[in-house]
Amino acid sequence: MQKTISWKNKIIYQIFPRSFYDSNNDGDGDINGITKKLDYIKSLGIDAIWICPIYDTNFEDAGYDVKDYKSVWKQFGTIEDFKKMINEAKKRNIDIIMDIVLNHVSNQHEWFLKAIESTNNKEHNYFIWRKKLSKEEKNAPSIFGGSAWEFVPSIKKYYFHLFSTSQIDLNWEHPDTIKAMKEVIDFWYKIGVRGFRLDAIKHISKDFPEGIKTSHSWGSKVVKNLQKFNKLAFKNKKNIFILGEASGITLKELLKYGKGKDKVSTNFYNFSWWWIGWSKKTGRNGYNPNWNYKNFVTKMKPFQENNEVTPELITNFLSNHDTSRAISRWGNENTFWNESAKSFAMMLFSLKGIPCIYYGEEIGMLNPIFNLRKDFRDVDAINAYKNMVDNKKIYSEYEMTKYHNINGRDNSRTPMQWNSLINAGFNKGIKTWIKIGDSFKKINVKNQLQNKNSILNFYKKIIKLRKNDKYKYILVDGTSKFNLLKNGLFEIIREYNGKKIVVYINLLNKIKNYQIPKNAKLLLSSWSDNKKSDNKLRSYESIMFYK
Numbered sequence: 001m002q003k004t005i006s007w008k009n010k011i012i013y014q015i016f017p018r019s020f021y022d023s024n025n026d027g028d029g030d031i032n033g034i035t036k037k038l039d040y041i042k043s044l045g046i047d048a049i050w051i052c053p054i055y056d057t058n059f060e061d062a063g064y065d066v067k068d069y070k071s072v073w074k075q076f077g078t079i080e081d082f083k084k085m086i087n088e089a090k091k092r093n094i095d096i097i098m099d100i101v102l103n104h105v106s107n108q109h110e111w112f113l114k115a116i117e118s119t120n121n122k123e124h125n126y127f128i129w130r131k132k133l134s135k136e137e138k139n140a141p142s143i144f145g146g147s148a149w150e151f152v153p154s155i156k157k158y159y160f161h162l163f164s165t166s167q168i169d170l171n172w173e174h175p176d177t178i179k180a181m182k183e184v185i186d187f188w189y190k191i192g193v194r195g196f197r198l199d200a201i202k203h204i205s206k207d208f209p210e211g212i213k214t215s216h217s218w219g220s221k222v223v224k225n226l227q228k229f230n231k232l233a234f235k236n237k238k239n240i241f242i243l244g245e246a247s248g249i250t251l252k253e254l255l256k257y258g259k260g261k262d263k264v265s266t267n268f269y270n271f272s273w274w275w276i277g278w279s280k281k282t283g284r285n286g287y288n289p290n291w292n293y294k295n296f297v298t299k300m301k302p303f304q305e306n307n308e309v310t311p312e313l314i315t316n317f318l319s320n321h322d323t324s325r326a327i328s329r330w331g332n333e334n335t336f337w338n339e340s341a342k343s344f345a346m347m348l349f350s351l352k353g354i355p356c357i358y359y360g361e362e363i364g365m366l367n368p369i370f371n372l373r374k375d376f377r378d379v380d381a382i383n384a385y386k387n388m389v390d391n392k393k394i395y396s397e398y399e400m401t402k403y404h405n406i407n408g409r410d411n412s413r414t415p416m417q418w419n420s421l422i423n424a425g426f427n428k429g430i431k432t433w434i435k436i437g438d439s440f441k442k443i444n445v446k447n448q449l450q451n452k453n454s455i456l457n458f459y460k461k462i463i464k465l466r467k468n469d470k471y472k473y474i475l476v477d478g479t480s481k482f483n484l485l486k487n488g489l490f491e492i493i494r495e496y497n498g499k500k501i502v503v504y505i506n507l508l509n510k511i512k513n514y515q516i517p518k519n520a521k522l523l524l525s526s527w528s529d530n531k532k533s534d535n536k537l538r539s540y541e542s543i544m545f546y547k
């Protein structure tokens, strides 16, 4: 029997399945590969795994272009493999969170094929069409670059796509759309899935004409449509976790859409830190070298200190499949690699909200080096080359390659580094679908299991701490204060019934003075010597106390 732990107490681990473990040595990670590594995941202390899409797909946008919601892409395995994985996960008290792509389908999805076969087919109405484009519509860009409208010569009409041309937006005004998505939820629920990440939900209602306002966020019917869907899909299902993905969600939006009469999801992915280090200048993957580390506090503080934000309402993270690796972007890749990775981990785990670890983060994986344009796989990067290098000639190919190396999404999509052998132990040596990270000889699971001061062992320790009966009430349910001190240190104070966890985070390569809290017990430090030094914190030295 599975023990029921309430979702607020859980720790989530996110997997990008094509890059986790390739069990049949064909170059692509697979579901059996995840099953094989469940003991490893369990040994970290994980309670739930969010798996990025595994459906049948052309993989043009990493599986977010779904061809069939009820089958598995052959590279990932079969439904039987999935069932086996769920059963094995259950034995270990691990839940599976399925990624549900609601906003769009692949251009190879049966509906779209029918829709463009004849305008008389009922499926034609499942999408958004124009016979002619207005001036505004002609200029409306899609999120991955280029126009948001694409012409289909056979029926002489344009369809709308907010993301790539192969991801066709569904018309959520059509009742069949909502019903079909409800059936998708039923299908996976029956197999044993208990968590659902709802992709890009703020975009599902579009108000036209919106012209050059690109993103169609929180349209006027978003609440009506999603509530209808939620009622159909989740009514009568118990202990379900719904993780809403609405990028850039503000505190006001979180409270509106996470609570009360406009509630559309029980939990939201917390995007507070999303834009730190980003600039849109070079497409979605631009980098702003002048990012300010103070933003970690200023952006997160309002979410942490608001008592209406309950611990089950938000999921916090450092990186995911849409970002570069956190330590490459914000931390220190060299001398203080170990300490900076631990400092970020300590910051994440000290917060109110459910922590989500992105695979490889627990060993401090870094961005790889992509030397050439052809090394990239992400549609977002490929389009940026086409639009900004080939067509508009804003950047040289060399410049674009540099930018994608800093912030491209492929940075976080390379194979998990299991050991220092061929292909980092991801498979037995067949060429992998994307390159292997350059750091695998040094940064890998095997090495870190053997080293008690490794980042991996630090993650284990901090997860244990969060689950320890003595501290869990404070770390999960306690109030949270997040302060930026004058000297640049961050102070996090969690409190429950007068008991406190006090944390000092140093994200700088500088020594900082601070006051050791009185009568406090040292719980954890990012420096392996664990020295409670004389009111000084060394570079990237972060420290946690209980009092």
Ligand code: TEU
Pocket (backbone or CB within 6 Å): 061, 062, 064, 101, 143, 163, 199, 200, 215, 246, 247, 321, 322
């Ligand atoms: O991301 C959603 C997304 O990219 C948008 O919400 C966007 O960030 C926002 O409008 C600002 O530009 C999800 C997936 O995580 C991502 O991998 C997919 O590419 C995307 O949806 C399309 O399915």
